[in-house]
Amino acid sequence: MDSAPTFNVLIQDCPSREIMQRLGDKWTPLVMLTLADGPLRFSGLRQQIGAVTPKVLTSTLRTLERDGLVDRQVTAQVPIRVDYELTDLGRSLLEPMDAIRIWAEKHADKVLTAREVFDEK
Structure with a gap:
């Protein structure tokens, strides 16, 4: 009986x-949360x-597409229309990402205060 591979983020060479x-880079969470409400064109995402x-x-969109989190739909028209949307796998990340967003918004004032106290030392 084959078992699924075991992944551990604390192991240096582990793909996880x-x-x-x-997922924790500067732009990935923002792209994912922006696409949560549905497909957008490139210009809509940037805006x-x-x-x-x-x-x-x-680059971020290509990486997310390669990882199976975002789908890129090209519609043949003049000019060509390209829409980006989350895949099912990408949508499965929305709940944990939204939890982090909520935490960041709720505790931003405390983090900013802690930074000020630290910087005054």
């Missing part, structure tokens, strides 16, 4: 570690996220 790092360069957003 790379995945966890990618909602703000401050992300086209190059970085393109």
Whole structure:
């Protein structure tokens, strides 16, 4: 009887570690949360996220597509229309990502105060 491989993010070469790092990068959570309400075009993503360069957003979207979290739909029209949306696997991340978002928003004032206290030392 074959068993599923065991992954452990605390093991340096474990693929789950790379995945966890990618999910925690600067832009991935913002892209995922922005796509939570449904498909968007590239320009819509940039507008909602703000401050992300086209190059970085393109790279982030390609990585998420490669990992099976985002689907890229091309519609043949003039000009070509490209929409991005979360896959089922990507949607399965929304609950934990939203929990982190809620925590960050709820505790931002405490974190900012802690930074100020630390920096005054």
